[in-house]
Amino acid sequence: MAVVNTSYPGVYVAEVPSGTRSITGVATSVTAFVGPTTRGPVDRAVTVDSYAGYERTFGGLGTPVGFAVRDYFANGGGQAVVVRVVSASAETAGFRQAGVEEGAARLDLRAANPGPWANTLRIDVDHDVADTSSTTRFNLSVTDPATSRQEVFRNLTTTPGPRFVVDVLAAESTFLRVVPPTGTAAIGRPLVTGEDTGYVVDEATADAALDGDDYNGEGFADAQRGIWALEHADPFTLLCVPPTDPAEGVDPTVLGVASQLCVTKRAVLIVDLPRGVLPADVPAAVAATELNGEAARNAAVFYPGLVQRDPTADGRTAEFASCGAVAGVIARTDATRGVWKAPAGVDASIAGGADLAVSLTDAENGRLNAIGVNCLRTFPGIGPVVWGARTMRGSDQLGDEYKYLPVRRLALHIESSLWRGTKWAVFEPNDEPLWSQLRLAVGSFMQGLFRQGAFQGTTPAEAYFVRCDKDTTTPEDVLAGRVNVLVGFAPVRPAEFVVLQIQQTTAAQA
Missing domain, CATH: 2.60.40 (Immunoglobulin-like)
Structure with missing residues (x-):
């Protein structure tokens, strides 16, 4: 209770804080792009809100990053963070x-x-x-x-x-x-x-081809150069590293660093395979990325690439990485449905007049889906769409709890939002009043997600729980300066396989 100094007979008014705090969900679809551009600052993360903004700073088309950023905004992207990388020469x-x-x-x-x-x-x-x-x-x-x-x-x-x-x-x-x-x-x-x-x-000459050291050279992490310029960038939730040599793909060491950075930043890496890979060779191409283990939960691979006209080559068609378009589809789905909705299906159409480099059959799609490869398909009357929503731990053999991309992204969204939204609790007295405030703040945030349809269950008790009391925070934890909040949720998994059972019947049986 606030202390009021009284000096004369009368009525005194004092404002008393309510003690309640709200948690706001972080942005879910800010996409970072790393690679060469035609111009612009080097080794510095720059935020752009439109493709026109990208052109003003980085010079438009002419590099894989330029095309990826264009596809991103064309498909519904809202904000991008761009890091220009140049060769040592x-x-x-x-x-x-x-x-x-x-x-x-x-x-x-x-x-x-x-x-x-x-x-x-x-x-x-x-x-x-x-x-x-x-x-x-x-x-x-x-x-x-x-x-x-x-x-x-x-x-x-x-x-x-x-x-x-x-x-x-x-x-x-x-x-x-x-x-x-x-x-x-x-x-x-x-x-x-x-x-x-x-x-x-x-006069300056054209930039030489990049290699892994240009993204992650010696001392780059400490100097925040190359891909490490994202270390202190605005929060991003998706990361694209378009191949500078489409025929070779991205250096596995660069993908490894990008994947670990995504784990630290609670983001998802969108992986492109080399140009010209046939469906039968996709498993070997995925293995060549060397992305495995728990870090692969924060990565998703999409196949095939996009065939588009290249205005910088007199309008000739060429194959481009699909990561930018896919990131745009994800951003659009987040805005219209929520991060828990799989960014795939007939509504996940790819805009911009792109064709697919490979037309997949249902059988090929089935084999690739089973190993965690998200396919891009073209259907009559619909056009090209994203037709898969698995992480790189989405192989049926692994049985990973983060098999599906929307489940993983929802978990990352909750983690990031709670991490940012509970900093006020640091250095507060570690006792029941603090625990009660944390339960209320975190519970209100989870209840908001439940009302939007992010969880399974018909009641909050079925959908999520929040615990912070003497059972989660023991006297030993208090002495060590720790307060433990236990949060659980039941995610909504995508209906990846819709089975229709049809039976013939006679008029008398109907």
């Missing part, structure tokens, strides 16, 4: 540099990030500043013809100060950076020119 040869000279004076500029995207940048410098007597002030503009975007920076200086060109470009420009001068030489006054004359240009 791009760190030295991947930048376009331009030196603007006037006699011995020189201003060395380079592209803000590697890639040939910067080879067409146009740089203009003038001295139309307020103080015309200044020999250190100038204006600089840079134009990107590919996107028609322009950046203009006025009253820059070549000496340290509030408008020091090095600091301003580093903080504000998405196109340029200043190459620090060697030794103690000062940055000279730039030449007034908008022509190529006066520029010393070192």
Whole structure:
């Protein structure tokens, strides 16, 4: 009870906290994409809310990630987290540099990030500043013809100060950076020119093919580079690593790291198989991913790839990874039905005019489904759809409790929501009042899921339970600073096989 200091006869009002706390469910379909892009910041997780946002930052199509992100938003995706990865050679040869000279004076500029995207940048410098007597002030503009975007920076200086060109470009420009001068030489006054004359240009070349070390090199985890840039990114629940070489697929070591990262982040890895794999070779291709054990609960493989037109190759058709489209279907299903609904069936259609690289028969579908491979099928009048919802522990031989993808994702959703929603309990007095508050908060959250149809059972007692009392938290736990909350739920499993029993009967028997 709140303490009220009384000093005069009258009525005193004090607000008393209710002690109840609510738990909000985390987002279920934020998808992370890792791999090469045509431009953009390197080794940094960037959140985009549309494909137009992706184009502005990372340059659109031209890489497997670009096509995957496009398919993701085309199929209902709502938010993406993108990490650009480049080869080690791009760190030295991947930048376009331009030196603007006037006699011995020189201003060395380079592209803000590697890639040939910067080879067409146009740089203009003038001295139309307020103080015309200044020999250190100038204006600089840079134009990107590919996107028609322009950046203009006025009253820059070549000496340290509030408008020091090095600091301003580093903080504000998405196109340029200043190459620090060697030794103690000062940055000279730039030449007034908008022509190529006066520029010393070192053009960037196309990025080399990536290998496993470019995603997960030595020291990358500590430096948060490559795939490890997701370590402190906004929460994501799906992860796509499109193959940079579709014929070879993703390096198994990269898939292994991605799978472990998904376990830590409570996310699901969507796995693509190499291009051109025939149905009979799928089991060997799945084994080659080397994803097994309990970590495989947080991974799902989809087959086959998608055949689409490639606008960057004069509209010729090519096979692309299906991970982006599948992630979009999952996001759409989450939004319309809930994370507990299997993202498969006639409603899980794949948009964007894509065809399937392989047309599967029912028998082939049955063999692949039994080993935990989710098939993409095309049916007359429906088009391409996702026709499977198992994790990579979904083989019939394993009998894993997380055989089905919606069951695993529901469990991860509950774990993440409770992990975030009960942090207030840390350092609270570990006694019955705290236990009661935890039971109420967690129970209210589970009741909300029950009302939405996330669990089996017709009553809450049949659907879930929440326990936090002297039986779950013993005196020894209290001395050790632990409070234990036991939560159980009965998930709704998908009706994967619908059996219709039909019998002939006579009119008299009817």
